[in-house]
Each structure stands twice: as structure tokens, then as C-alpha cells.
Amino acid sequence: MRTTLAIDDQLLEAAKVRASARGTTLGRYVEDALRRELADPVDQPVAIQLPVFTRGTGMRVGLDSVSNRSLFDVLDAAGDLS
Numbered sequence: 001m002r003t004t005l006a007i008d009d010q011l012l013e014a015a016k017v018r019a020s021a022r023g024t025t026l027g028r029y030v031e032d033a034l035r036r037e038l039a040d041p042v043d044q045p046v047a048i049q050l051p052v053f054t055r056g057t058g059m060r061v062g063l064d065s066v067s068n069r070s071l072f073d074v075l076d077a078a079g080d081l082s
Contacts, residue, residue, distance in 0.1 A: 060074050
């Protein structure tokens with residue numbers, strides 16, 4: 001299949017040089033590079049453990065730190081803070 005890609009000039013030149021040095025075409029070199037890249041498993045973000053405080057300041061029990069709804073629910077349960 002043919003396609004058109006926009007590739008940085010310096011990167012393209014380096015790929016052409018590397019392909020030539022390996023005795024292969026630019027197309028084959030790019031295909032092989034894509035196969036290697038796609039064969040690697042996708043990196044999963046590392047979950048950060050946040051401390052939970054039962055008294056005083058800090059994260060409240062039951063608060064999902066990535067959910068605005070959870071934050072609003074905790075604030076509503078605490079009553080009006082104004």
C-alpha cells in the first residue's frame with residue numbers, strides 16, 4: 001500500500017543513510033522500524049499512591065482524586081465551608 005507521510009528532513013535523511021548502510025530500501029527500513037515499535041507493549045502509567053488522612057487535612061476517605069464529582073460529593077457531605 002502506498003501512503004504519504006510528513007517526516008522531518010533530518011530524520012528522513014538519517015533513515016535513508018541507515019537503510020542504505022543495511023542494504024535495504026527506505027520503505028523496508030521504515031516498515032521494519034514500525035514493526036519493532038508496534039511489537040513493544042504499550043507502557044502503562046504507574047499508579048501513584050496518595051496518602052489518606054482520617055483526621056485533619058489531606059485526602060479524605062472515599063475521595064477519588066481524579067474525579068471532580070467525588071470532590072464535590074465530599075465537599076457537600078462536609079457542609080457549607082463558607
